[in-house]
Amino acid sequence: MSSAERLPWIAEDPVSKRLLEIARKVSEASTTLLITGESGTGKDHFARLVHELGPRRDAPFLKIDCASLPPHLVESELFGHERGAFTGAVERKLGRLEMAGAGTIVLDEVAALDAGGQGKLLRVVQERVFERLGGTESLRIEARLMALTNANLQAAVAAGRFREDLYFRLNVLTIAIPPLRERGADILPLAESLLGTLRMVHGKPNAQLSEATRRMFGAYAWPGNIREMRNVLERAVLFSDGGLLEPGDFPESLRAALGGGVMLGRLRSLEEIEREAIAATLEATRYGISKSAEILGISRKTLLEKRKKFGLK
Ligand SMILES: Nc1ncnc2c1ncn2[C@@H]1O[C@H](COP(=O)(O)OP(=O)(O)OP(=O)(O)O)[C@@H](O)[C@H]1O
Ligand SMILES: [Mg+2]
Incomplete structure (x- = not known):
């Protein structure tokens, strides 16, 4: 190596x-x-x-x-x-x-x-x-x-x-x-990199961050910085069944970052918030377009356009 x-x-x-x-x-x-x-x-x-x-x-x-x-x-x-x-x-x-x-x-x-x-x-x-x-x-x-x-x-x-x-x-x-909270763009790439290592170490090749978890990671202030991120990921990977890591697999302190919406954690642009809302809704409806559009209060056509624009699956 x-x-x-x-x-x-x-x-x-x-x-x-x-x-x-x-x-x-x-x-x-x-x-x-x-x-x-x-x-x-x-x-x-x-x-x-x-x-x-x-x-x-x-x-x-x-x-x-x-x-x-x-x-x-x-x-x-x-x-x-x-x-x-x-x-x-x-x-x-x-x-x-x-x-x-x-x-x-x-x-x-x-x-x-x-x-x-x-x-x-x-x-x-x-x-x-x-x-x-x-x-x-x-x-x-x-x-x-x-x-x-x-x-x-x-x-x-x-x-x-x-x-x-x-x-x-x-x-x-x-x-x-x-501190990590002052370099927000590093949060998800770091999480992916740490997860890559942990997947190998713990033999969980399919462990993934769910959209909601990614959102939570982005919103959290990380007082313990990268070491804290490594620790919570390690624990989540260890106890997971090997698939998607959901917010519930992480400590309450992290989950609290999801609750408060926009004002908790770092501040984000409207576009980011929109992207996250769409991604979370799609995930929650198992990618049902009509259902998601209805929940979000937009037309199917608008949803499909936005999904494309934001590169969502
Ligand atoms: N830029 C980075 N890219 C990838 N991994 C990183 C990066 N920075 C830190 N890490 C990882 O984050 C963890 C914590 O980093 P490190 O031990 O260097 O922190 P520290 O500031 O020395 O902490 P402490 O004050 O607790 O000693 C380590 O596992 C390290 O490999
Ligand atoms: Mg040190």
Whole structure:
């Protein structure tokens, strides 16, 4: 499988098309990257994309989760340690900075680093050298650093929780991944792409989104972004009998987006609303033209014209 197949970057919305362009541009550089965005927007995904688009693609891509590792482990993960550096350090261990070679190191949830970790990271970013814990030899870092955060680092600086000097060092090239609700045109293509993967994973080759589900997906605000979409789809696919996925296969929070009509979720043009109303009516009447026309209060001829215009089945 090529890396492009392994890592689809779905970008239908102009906002994400632009992100793809940015990824191409910054992949050529070795500047430290700061990638910000709400939870589930695709920060990890974007970091990986930058890595794979650029000259580092054949070198390692290593990640350290600063939020889940205790502080002393973050340091030993990053810098490695010499034998005897601390109790339990029975032999020399290489850190990620060393193992990554000329690849990429991702510091996930960088805001979670404690004061000690921040100080050490500052030195790495500034001087590009480090020592293994308990060691004296200065090692040069070749890898590119990318820091990820869903916290507002500026606010953390203001609150005295994050070093300002480190913030300025990381903030050279900042890329903000917008929430899904600000790139509505991505919603359905992303859903189709995720569904494609889930169909294979769970052996449900015929799982499809119904028209009503597509409408619901379009109307929902996705507070948990793409991760949330993946989760609800996975659950729906798992529990489905393998055919159409209906709104009833999804959590109530999503279904609520259908209820309020136009004002809930993102705002849509009249044309979109018309298309959706026609599609839903056709589906509900099992594509009965006369019945649908009657419900919609238009003539058969108008319905057929509109069906054609909107490319509905
Ligand atoms: N543009 C995209 N195209 C296809 N899949 C995507 C895209 N962006 C994100 N994804 C998928 O969405 C899911 C969430 O993305 P990711 O883990 O990168 O988010 P995150 O911002 O790091 O979230 P968190 O803050 O929770 O760590 C992943 O399964 C990822 O592969
Ligand atoms: Mg992440």
